[in-house]
Amino acid sequence: MTALTVTNLTKIYPRNLIALKGINLTVSEGDFFALLGPNGAGKSTTIGILSSLINKTSGTVSVFNFNIDTDFEKAKSCIGIVPQEMNFNPFERVLDILINQAGYYGIPRKIAFFNAEHYLKKLHLWEKRHNRVMHLSGGMKRRLMIVRALINNPRLLILDEPTAGVDIELKHSLWQFLTELNQQGVTIILTTHYLEEAEFLCKNIAIIDHGTIIENAPTKTLVNRLPIKTLILETSTSIQQLPKLDNFICRLIDNTSIEVELLKGQSLNDLFMVLNNHQIQITNVQNKMNRLEELFIRLIAENKAKSA
Amino acid sequence: MNPTITKNGIALYTILRKEVVRFIRIWSQTLIPPAITVTLYFIIFGKLIGSQLRDIQGISYIQYIVPGLTMMSMITNSYANTSASFFSAKFSKSIEEMLVSSMPNYIILLGYLFGGMLRGLLVGIVVMLTSLFFVPIHIQHLEVFISMAVLASLIFSVAGLINAIFAKSFDDISFIPTFVLTPLTYLGGVFFSITQLPVAWQKLASLNPILNIVDTFRYGILGISDVNIYHSYTMVCFLVVVLLIWCLVLLQKGVGLRS
Numbered sequence: 001m002t003a004l005t006v007t008n009l010t011k012i013y014p015r016n017l018i019a020l021k022g023i024n025l026t027v028s029e030g031d032f033f034a035l036l037g038p039n040g041a042g043k044s045t046t047i048g049i050l051s052s053l054i055n056k057t058s059g060t061v062s063v064f065n066f067n068i069d070t071d072f073e074k075a076k077s078c079i080g081i082v083p084q085e086m087n088f089n090p091f092e093r094v095l096d097i098l099i100n101q102a103g104y105y106g107i108p109r110k111i112a113f114f115n116a117e118h119y120l121k122k123l124h125l126w127e128k129r130h131n132r133v134m135h136l137s138g139g140m141k142r143r144l145m146i147v148r149a150l151i152n153n154p155r156l157l158i159l160d161e162p163t164a165g166v167d168i169e170l171k172h173s174l175w176q177f178l179t180e181l182n183q184q185g186v187t188i189i190l191t192t193h194y195l196e197e198a199e200f201l202c203k204n205i206a207i208i209d210h211g212t213i214i215e216n217a218p219t220k221t222l223v224n225r226l227p228i229k230t231l232i233l234e235t236s237t238s239i240q241q242l243p244k245l246d247n248f249i250c251r252l253i254d255n256t257s258i259e260v261e262l263l264k265g266q267s268l269n270d271l272f273m274v275l276n277n278h279q280i281q282i283t284n285v286q287n288k289m290n291r292l293e294e295l296f297i298r299l300i301a302e303n304k305a306k307s308a
Numbered sequence: 309m310n311p312t313i314t315k316n317g318i319a320l321y322t323i324l325r326k327e328v329v330r331f332i333r334i335w336s337q338t339l340i341p342p343a344i345t346v347t348l349y350f351i352i353f354g355k356l357i358g359s360q361l362r363d364i365q366g367i368s369y370i371q372y373i374v375p376g377l378t379m380m381s382m383i384t385n386s387y388a389n390t391s392a393s394f395f396s397a398k399f400s401k402s403i404e405e406m407l408v409s410s411m412p413n414y415i416i417l418l419g420y421l422f423g424g425m426l427r428g429l430l431v432g433i434v435v436m437l438t439s440l441f442f443v444p445i446h447i448q449h450l451e452v453f454i455s456m457a458v459l460a461s462l463i464f465s466v467a468g469l470i471n472a473i474f475a476k477s478f479d480d481i482s483f484i485p486t487f488v489l490t491p492l493t494y495l496g497g498v499f500f501s502i503t504q505l506p507v508a509w510q511k512l513a514s515l516n517p518i519l520n521i522v523d524t525f526r527y528g529i530l531g532i533s534d535v536n537i538y539h540s541y542t543m544v545c546f547l548v549v550v551l552l553i554w555c556l557v558l559l560q561k562g563v564g565l566r567s
Contacts, residue, residue, distance in 0.1 A: 013567065051408045054567050073312070076410035087401035097405075103322025104409035106315025148405070 001029045001064065003156050003187035004050070009059035011045050011211075019045040021211040022059065027189060027204070029064070029155075032182045034198035034219075035191045037208035038300055043191040044084060046208070047160045050189075051081040063156060077105060080154030082145045084161045084191075090134035094125065094144060097133065098151050105152040112151065119147040123177065139170045146174070150181075157181065158189045163197060175201060195293040199223065207296065209303045222295060229262045230288035236281040243278045245271075259288065319411040323419025324426075331389060331427045338389075342381040342431045343438045349377055350442040353499065364501050365532045370443045375526035376498030378435045379460060383493060383518065384485065386428030386461040390420050390468035391481045398472065403565065413559040417469070417552075424465030425458065432457055445529060452537065453528030459544050460521045464489075466551040473555070473564045492518045497526075502534045517543055 006025040012018050020042045027033045037043045048054030050061060052068065061068045066075035088097060095116060102112030120126040123143040128136060136144065142162065149157060159178075163171045178201060182188050192198055198205055198219070205222055207215040215222065238255040248271055249261040258280075260271060268285070275282060331338045354370035361369040397403040406416055439445060447453050467484075475481045496518035502510050513519050520540035527533035559565070 048567070051404075052566070053404055053407055055562055073315075073410045073412065076408070079408070081408045083404065085401065087404045089397065089400045089402040092402075100322050100326055101405050101409070103325075104319050104406055104411050106318045106411070108318060152409075 002062075003027045003029045003031065003064060004189065005060075005062040005065075006046070007060045009046070009049065009061065010057045011042075011049065011054065012057045019211055020049075020056075020059075023208065023211070023213050025206060025213065025216070027156075027187060029187055030182070030185060031187055031204055032178075032202045033187075033189045034202035034205045035189060035208060036195065036198055036205060036296060037191075041208045042211040043208055044160060047081070047083075047158055047189075047191060050079065050158055051083070052076065053083075077152065078155045080149035080152060080157045082149045082157070082159040082162050084164065086141050086145070088133040088141065088144070091132055093130055093132055094120070094136070095129040097144070098148055101148050102151045107152060115151050115153065116147070119150050123147055139166050142166055142170075143174070146177075154186070156187045156189065160191050161193065162190065163192065163194060171197075195296055207299055209300055210307065212303075214303050215299055225295065227264050231260045231262055232286050232288050233258045233260060233275075233282050234284040236283045239280065243280075245274050245278070248274065316411065316415050319409070319415045320419050320422075323406070323416065324422050327389070327393060327420065327423025328426060330393060331423070338385070338427060339431060339434055342385060343434050346377050346381060346435045346438050347441075349373070350439065354442055367530055367532060368443070371445070371530065372501075372526075373499055374436075374439045374443060374445060375529045376496075376522050378432050378439070378529075379457075379518075379522045379525045380493050380498050381435045382428040382432040382457060382461050383464045383489065383521075385431040386424045386464040387468035387471075387485060387489060389427040390424040390465045391472045391475070391485075392468075393423065394420055394469055394472035395475050395478070395481050398475075398565070399478075407562075407565060414556060417556055417559055420469050421462060421465045424468060425461040428461030428465065429457060432461075447529050448531035449528045451528075452524060456521060456525040456528055456540075456544075459548060460525070463517075463521075463544065463547050463551060466548070466555050470551065470555050470558065473558050475564070489518075492516055493522075495519070497522050497534065514539075517547055520544065 004025065004027040006023060008022045008024065009020050010018075010022050011020040023042070023046065025046075035043050035046065045054055049056045050063075050068075063075040063078050066078065068075040092100075095113075098116040098120070099109055099112045102115060103109065107115070116129075117126065120129055123146060125140060125143055125147065128140060133141065133144070142165075146159070146162065149159075162178075163174055166174070175197070178188060178190075190198065190202065202219055205215070205217065205219050206213050217225075232253070235256050235258065239252060239258075240255070242250055242252045242258065247266070251259050253259050262268070262271065272282060350370065353373060358369035358373070363369070364372045394403070397406075436445065471481055471484050495513065496516050497513070502513045502519065502523075505513060514535060520535050520543050523533045523535045524537045524540040524544075527537050
C-alpha cells in the first residue's frame with residue numbers, strides 16, 4: 001500500500017511565485033523517506049500542503065488512499081506532523097498540550113493520557129509534564145513536538161527538519177527513536193539539511209530543486225551513482241612534494257594530508273600500492289564529505305546549469 | 309453512536325474546555341472587571357445622576373439601564389473572548405495544532421463560539437447579580453430574556469472570531485471594539501430611550517443592531533421596548549446566519565490561517 005501519493009502538485013504563491021511545478025511523489029507504507037533540497041526548493045511548501053497549512057494551487061494528495069480534499073478527516077487522522085518552527089502556546093503545560101492535541105483528533109482524555117505517558121517517557125520528558133512550555137529547553141521543545149505529532153498514533157509521520165539546532169547526543173537519540181518507530185511500521189517522511197542524517201536513516205530519497213523533483217531513488221542507488229569519491233589520506237611521514245601517482249588525481253593539502261579523487265572502478269588497494277611504491281605510508285583514510293552530500297551538491301549544480 | 313460524531317464531540321469538548329479553563333484562570337481580567345465597571349455605572353448614572361432624572365415609560369432610570377449595562381458587558385466579553393483567544397493562538401502559531409488535526413472547521417468554529425458565548429453569559433449573570441445590590445429586578449418575559457442573551461452572545465462571538473481571522477496584529481483586534489462596537493453600544497439605547505431622539509435619528513438608530521438587541525433584552529427584563537421585537541428577532545437571526553456562514557467560509561478557505 002502507498003502511504004502517500006502526490007500527483008501534479010503545484011503551488012503558486014501571490015506575485016506569481018511558483019514554489020511547486022507539478023511534482024509527483026509516491027511513498028510506500030513502512031518507508032523511511034527523505035525529501036532533500038536547498039533552501040527555497042519547495043520542501044516546506046510540500047509538507048505544508050500535506051499538513052493542510054498551505055493551500056495547494058492544483059494537484060492531488062492521497063494519504064493511505066484517502067484523498068485530502070474529499071476524505072479530509074480520514075486522511076488527516078493518519079498523519080502526524082512535526083513542523084520546522086516551534087508552534088506552541090508558551091503558557092500551556094506539556095501534558096495539557098498533548099491531551100488537547102489528542103482531543104482535536106477525537107481521542108478520549110483517558111487514552112490521550114496513556115499515549116502521552118508512553119511517548120513522554122520514551123523521549124525523557126515525563127518529569128517535565130507539568131512544566132509550562134516556555135520553561136523547556138530548545139531540545140525539549142523539539143522532543144515535545146515529536147511527542148505531540150505521535151499522540152494520535154499516526155501511520156505517517158512527517159518531520160520538517162526535526163534535528164535542526166539540537167546537540168549531537170540528542171540528535172543520535174532521536175535517530176534511534178525514529179528508527180525504532182519506523183521498524184514498528186510507521187512510515188516516516190523527513191526533510192533535513194543534514195545529509196548524513198538522510199543517508200543514515202532513509203531508505204529512499206527524493207531531491208527537490210526549484211519546485212521540481214530532480215531525483216527520486218533508493219538511498220544506496222543514489223550514493224552508488226556518485227562517479228567520484230573524494231578521500232583525505234593522512235601520511236605517517238612529512239611530504240614536501242607529491243610524486244606523480246599514475247591514474248590517480250591527487251593534491252597535497254599539507255605536509256601530512258593528501259586529497260585523492262577516486263574514480264568509479266579504481267580501488268583503494270591500487271592506490272595504496274602506488275603510494276607504497278613511493279614510500280608513502282598511510283595512517284588514516286576518511287571521506288572528504290559525506291557521500292550523499294557530494295552527490296547532492298553535484299545534482300543541484302547540474303540542475304542549475306540545466307536551468308541556465 | 310456514530311464514531312465521527314463521537315470524535316467531533318470530543319474535539320468540540322476539548323476546545324470548549326480549553327477556552328473555559330483559559331477565561332476562568334484569568335478571572336481577575338475576565339469576570340471581575342465587568343462587575344466593577346457596572347458598579348461604577350450604577351453609582352454614577354444610577355444613584356447620583358439617575359436620581360435626578362424622571363422615569364422612562366414608568367420605570368426608574370436606574371432600573372432602565374440594567375438591561376443595557378448587562379447586554380453591553382455580554383457583548384464586549386463575548387467579542388473579546390473569541391477575538392483575543394483566537395488571535396493569540398494565531399500569533400503563537402499554536403492554532404496549527406487544530407489546523408493539522410482531523411477535526412472539521414465547523415468544530416473549530418463551534419468550539420470558539422461556545423467559549424465566547426459562555427463567557428458572555430457568565431459575565432451577564434455576574435452583572436445581573438451585581439445590579440441586584442442597587443435595584444430589584446423582576447424578569448417579565450423569561451423566553452425573550454434568555455433567547456436574546458444567547459443570540460447576542462452568539463453574534464458577537466462570531467464577530468470577534470471574524471475579527472481575529474483577519475487580524476494581523478494585536479492592534480487590529482482592538483480596532484473594531486474601540487471604533488465600532490463602543491459607539492454603536494453607547495448609541496444603542498443603553499442609557500436612553502430612542503424616543504428622546506428626533507424622528508430622523510430614531511429611524512437611523514433603528515438600523516443599529518445593538519439597539520435592537522438591547523431594547524429587546526430590555527423588553528425581556530422590564531417589559532418595555534422602543535422597537536418592534538419581531539423586527540429585532542428577524543434582524544438578529546439574519547445577522548447570526550450571515551456571520552456564521554461568512555466565518556465558516558473564511559475558515560474553509562483558510563483566510564489569515566493558511567498561505
